[in-house]
Amino acid sequence: MRPKVLILYSLLALIWGSTWLAIKISLRGTPPILGVGLRFGLSALILWAIFLHRGERLTLTPNAIRVYLAFGVLNFATSYSLTYWGTQHIQIGVSAIMWALLPIFVALLAHFMIQGDPLTLKKLLGGATGLLGTVLIFAQEEGALTGSRTIGTAALLAAVLIAAWPNVLFKRHQAEVPSLHLNVAAQTIAAVILIPLSFAMENPASFAWNITNISALVYLVIFGTLITWSIYLWLFSQLTVTQVSTIALVPPVLASLLGWAILGETFTSRMILGSMLLLIGVFIINTQQKTPRPI
Numbered sequence: 001m002r003p004k005v006l007i008l009y010s011l012l013a014l015i016w017g018s019t020w021l022a023i024k025i026s027l028r029g030t031p032p033i034l035g036v037g038l039r040f041g042l043s044a045l046i047l048w049a050i051f052l053h054r055g056e057r058l059t060l061t062p063n064a065i066r067v068y069l070a071f072g073v074l075n076f077a078t079s080y081s082l083t084y085w086g087t088q089h090i091q092i093g094v095s096a097i098m099w100a101l102l103p104i105f106v107a108l109l110a111h112f113m114i115q116g117d118p119l120t121l122k123k124l125l126g127g128a129t130g131l132l133g134t135v136l137i138f139a140q141e142e143g144a145l146t147g148s149r150t151i152g153t154a155a156l157l158a159a160v161l162i163a164a165w166p167n168v169l170f171k172r173h174q175a176e177v178p179s180l181h182l183n184v185a186a187q188t189i190a191a192v193i194l195i196p197l198s199f200a201m202e203n204p205a206s207f208a209w210n211i212t213n214i215s216a217l218v219y220l221v222i223f224g225t226l227i228t229w230s231i232y233l234w235l236f237s238q239l240t241v242t243q244v245s246t247i248a249l250v251p252p253v254l255a256s257l258l259g260w261a262i263l264g265e266t267f268t269s270r271m272i273l274g275s276m277l278l279l280i281g282v283f284i285i286n287t288q289q290k291t292p293r294p295i
Helices: 003-026 032-053 062-087 092-099 102-113 121-139 148-172 179-201 211-235 241-249 251-262 269-286
Strands: none
Touching: 003 062, 003 092, 003 211, 003 241, 003 251, 032 062, 032 179, 032 211, 062 092, 062 148, 062 179, 092 148, 092 251, 102 121, 102 148, 102 241, 121 241, 121 269, 148 241, 179 211, 211 241, 241 251, 241 269, 251 269
16 A cells, blocks of 8 residues: 555544444434434535535436445445444444454455456455454354344344445446545435434434533544545545455454443453454455456
């Protein structure tokens, strides 16, 4: 990676690792669907201000609209809602670990949808190493798949599966879909869907107007959404979609540490070993290969 790309990649991974703690804190005083809707709605307002100040006009080609809808409906609205809902029932470390499966699903889809991004033996090795690290971290939690945790874990798995396709679709049509346009359009679509849905399914009046809850929401809007998604979508112009998705392998390390230090969640030597394997998996997938050999 070029220095600029590496710096932004690392910054993105660190911020997203910390957002899991903010999500868990916000869920104590915010209904999950409302939390996601406010997160994207407030971020979208800021993005629209930037968008209009720059004199941009939204790209409205058929492929662009398809990508906007895929990201807005599937990734932002559906996947994030499932993530918030599932995180109510499981540790934030486990939630982040489930998202570490994203590069595997993305690599499989990219093999069939993206020319020049084949499923190589190196990607398989990196994915398998990261997956082994994921299993080690996840297996340490006794009773991780009992009761409500089973449903929570299933919700996170569904969220990851749903999010994979929009990523690959954007990469496929990246030439005609500017990242800023996708960001502002998809976040707006998610907010328009989720805020009314919250009023229909939840009790928005239960939002806790205290400094802790509001601070968590502000952090998620500014750092966890506005900044991170701007960086993430820009990285698509610099890396393959599989490389971009490997960012999901890094946050579980920080999320597990924060869960252990602040929320009293479990963090064991097995989790440390698993975290090291996750980072090795990221390194393997992101190192350059002179001649990709598809399998």
